[in-house]
Amino acid sequence: MQLQSLSQDQLQSLEVELAAAYQAFQEKKLSLDLTRGKPSSEQLNLSDALDGILAGNYKAEDGTDCRNYGGLDGLPEIKRLGAAILGIGEDEILAGGNASLTLMYQCVYQAYELGFAGPESAWRHEGKIKMACPVPGYDRHFTICEAFGIEMVPVAMTSDGPDMAELEALVKSDPSIKGVWCVPKYSNPTGIIYSDAVVQAIAELPKVAGKGFLVFWDNAYAVHDLIDQPKALANIMNLAKTAGTEHSIVQFCSTSKITHAGAGVAFLGATNGNLATFKNSLCVSTIGPDKVNQLRHARMLPDMATLESHMQKHAAILKPRFDMVLKYLNDDLAGTGLGNWESPEGGYFISFDTLPGLAKSVVKMAAEAGVKLTPAGATYPYGKDPEDRNIRLAPSVPSLAELETAMQIFVLCVKLASVRQRLSA
Numbered sequence: 001m002q003l004q005s006l007s008q009d010q011l012q013s014l015e016v017e018l019a020a021a022y023q024a025f026q027e028k029k030l031s032l033d034l035t036r037g038k039p040s041s042e043q044l045n046l047s048d049a050l051d052g053i054l055a056g057n058y059k060a061e062d063g064t065d066c067r068n069y070g071g072l073d074g075l076p077e078i079k080r081l082g083a084a085i086l087g088i089g090e091d092e093i094l095a096g097g098n099a100s101l102t103l104m105y106q107c108v109y110q111a112y113e114l115g116f117a118g119p120e121s122a123w124r125h126e127g128k129i130k131m132a133c134p135v136p137g138y139d140r141h142f143t144i145c146e147a148f149g150i151e152m153v154p155v156a157m158t159s160d161g162p163d164m165a166e167l168e169a170l171v172k173s174d175p176s177i178k179g180v181w182c183v184p185k186y187s188n189p190t191g192i193i194y195s196d197a198v199v200q201a202i203a204e205l206p207k208v209a210g211k212g213f214l215v216f217w218d219n220a221y222a223v224h225d226l227i228d229q230p231k232a233l234a235n236i237m238n239l240a241k242t243a244g245t246e247h248s249i250v251q252f253c254s255t256s257k258i259t260h261a262g263a264g265v266a267f268l269g270a271t272n273g274n275l276a277t278f279k280n281s282l283c284v285s286t287i288g289p290d291k292v293n294q295l296r297h298a299r300m301l302p303d304m305a306t307l308e309s310h311m312q313k314h315a316a317i318l319k320p321r322f323d324m325v326l327k328y329l330n331d332d333l334a335g336t337g338l339g340n341w342e343s344p345e346g347g348y349f350i351s352f353d354t355l356p357g358l359a360k361s362v363v364k365m366a367a368e369a370g371v372k373l374t375p376a377g378a379t380y381p382y383g384k385d386p387e388d389r390n391i392r393l394a395p396s397v398p399s400l401a402e403l404e405t406a407m408q409i410f411v412l413c414v415k416l417a418s419v420r421q422r423l424s425a
């Protein structure tokens with residue numbers, strides 16, 4: 001169905017047909033939810049062995065009694081796992097509490113208030129501070145910026161990662177841009193993996209940016225593949241070391257979507273110097289992380305091979321859900337010009353771009369037919385999608401049957417909103 005090729009009469013009868021189907025769904029009074037980028041209970045069940053796994057043995061491999069205070073940067077055995085996930089050295093990692101988001105917030109705090117290279121390097125001394133935000137992106141990154149009054153400068157995303165020509169030009173011309181948020185693998189929400197060329201260019205970026213520039217490398221989906229032979233992400237820290245920019249890279253990941261989302265272990269990867277600085281301020285607010293939980297994780301996931309086979313069990317649950325979403329998009333909307341999307345091979349999201357000006361209407365129409373979607377605009381700084389196009393679909397929580405109905409409604413709403421827009425043009 002190419003709307004441009006339809007006459008006004010054809011458009012009108014199509015509208016009547018789609019509106020009738022829409023009304024039939026409304027009458028069913030459904031309550032479906034595609035908003036939540038969190039694991040389903042079935043996925044959480046995969047890690048229930050955590051409960052009781054210590055069986056009274058609280059000793060870490062270095063003899064630490066994990067029930068006690070201390071060990072600010074985490075247990076060696078869990079740091080080893082975090083270092084392997086991020087592809088960095090075991091001396092370049094800190095294992096913290098349950099949320100990488102907290103570590104991101106604390107790193108922004110460190111850079112903004114305290115400085116990573118001495119107090120005089122704190123961003124706050126330089127007046128108005130900005131951060132580059134590839135869009136669409138992760139709303140909680142934007143919320144951290146807002147909390148510090150950091151102005152967000154959007155940069156377009158491509159299928160290879162941020163548009164590097166745009167990003168380089170921005171940071172070159174504006175030294176008040178002090179950082180960039182990156183979700184390099186199965187990006188939230190577009191699901192793409194940054195290409196080798198983009199990772200290389202990001203490793204070089206601090207050389208052309210103002211002083212104190214930081215790359216926030218949020219590798220939340222580092223091991224969250226849905227296919228057997230996933231594309232590899234280039235190693236930012238190795239490239240940064242070659243470029244001499246390693247002190248400008250701070251990396252994050254967590255077990256939130258590996259084990260129990262609210263009770264996992266988060267990691268910060270950075271140079272020895274940056275970690276030492278970070279720990280100097282971290283020790284003001286804590287004597288140490290929850291090492292009992294870290295030990296539970298290290299016992300359940302002692303190495304990457306175990307982690308990988310654990311992630312295959314997640315993929316077996318998630319992949320059919322992604323396939324269901326993509327089937328409806330491909331069968332009903334491919335070739336129509338009514339939207340664009342990527343086909344992610346991992347992560348938690350599928351991102352859909354409607355025709356300009358329709359995302360809000362599609363979200364509203366879907367809600368009125370019983371399908372809750374992430375609010376349009378949430379994937380943009382300040383909640384403002386300038387073209388009102390992007391909708392984030394999160395298929396992990398609903399059952400397959402629920403997802404199927406939700407997608408029938410979603411594609412119907414996209415078609416109906418597009419036809420109505422065309423009719424009113």
Ligand SMILES: Cc1ncc(COP(=O)(O)O)c(C=O)c1O
Nearest residue numbers: 099100101138183188220254256
């Ligand atoms: C890109 C990204 N980073 C971080 C998080 C949250 O991670 P954590 O649970 O470790 O705070 C999420 C959760 O959806 C995410 O999508």
